[in-house]
Amino acid sequence: MDTLIHSVNLHGIQNSFDPSIEVAVKLNKLKDSEQFKPILIHCEGLLLWTPNGGKLVVWNPCTGQTRWIKSNHRNLLLDRYVLGYVNNNNKSWDSYRILTFDYFYCCLKASPLKFDIYEFNSDSWRFLDDVYPNSFIHSDGVTLKGNAYWYALxxxxxLLKFILKFDFTTERFERLRLPLSFKSTSYVSVVLSVVRGGKLALLQQRVDDTDSLKMDIWVTKTKIDEAKDLLWSNFLVVDLGKVMLPDVMMVPYMSFLVD
Structure with missing residues (x-):
């Protein structure tokens, strides 16, 4: 057993707790053949890893609660996962869900896009046979207020680009608005993130009319659960100049933080 000790300073975010909390948990040491992949998915305190060996791991670092989940028939190296939960008055461990889809299709359109969902309460997978977003997903998913969001085409x-939302309560997809000034024809890459307070952030790299590389960050104006569609404000613009793209180009599975 290994012990992981991590100190978290909340800076007054949650006044009902001590401003500095030390989290100490014990983790089972994995065998060499079961090393974790570097992709980490989080949802309001829960962490999801995708190790080798055909299983997923969901871990609560505050309580030490861990669940090993046998994957469905898909290939863990090609699939994408997002962790969310059903919004109800009694949110618990059993309210959480995992949504997975075949990322290989999004890249090569080699087979019909299929979604599967895992339910914590039943400890089982099921196929969403009547759910199809008619979209290509071009970013890793982020979870906010229990629902999942991606950048999609x-x-x-x-040329029609949008934020794709999956509602874990209704199990339906919805298209939401990108920033009005979003440069859809000159983008290099797009990454989504979550902002403290219930907002969504979007980071975009694009090439302008002078062949200069720009980085834009937008943040939604209102909390994600207080508006039917998304309204954005421009948070930051950085001019990276005329640089070689391979040296500074972002990839869809990167992450960023706006505080």
Whole structure:
């Protein structure tokens, strides 16, 4: 057994706790053949890893609660996962869900896009046979207020870009608005993040009319659960100049933090 001790300074975010909390948990040491992949997914305190060996791991670092989940028939190296929960008045461990889809299709369109969902309460997977977003997903998913969000493109019209939302309560997809000034024809890459207070952030790299590389960050104006659609404000613009793209280009599975 290994012991992980981590000190977290909340800076007054949650006044009902001591401003500095030390979290100490014990983790089972994994065998060499079961090393974790570097992709980490989080949802309001729960962490999801995708190790080798055909299993997923969900871990609560505050309580030490851990669940090993046998994957469905898909390939862990090609699938994408997002962790969310059903919004109800009694949110608990059993309210959480895992949504997975075949990322290989999004890249090569080699097979129909299929979604599977894992339920914590039943400890089982099921296929969402009547759910199809007609979209290509081009970012890792983030979870906010229990629901998942991606940057996506329409299957029929690649110039039509939007934020794709999956509601874990209704199990339906919805398209939401990008910033009005979003440069859809010159983008290099897009990454989503969550802002403290219930807002969504978007970081975009794009090439302007002078072939200069720009980085834009937008943040939603209102909390994600207080508006039917998204309204954005420009948070930051950085001019990176005329640089070689491979040296500074972001990749969709990167993450960033706006405080």
């Amino acid at each position: 329409d299957e029929e019209d690649s």
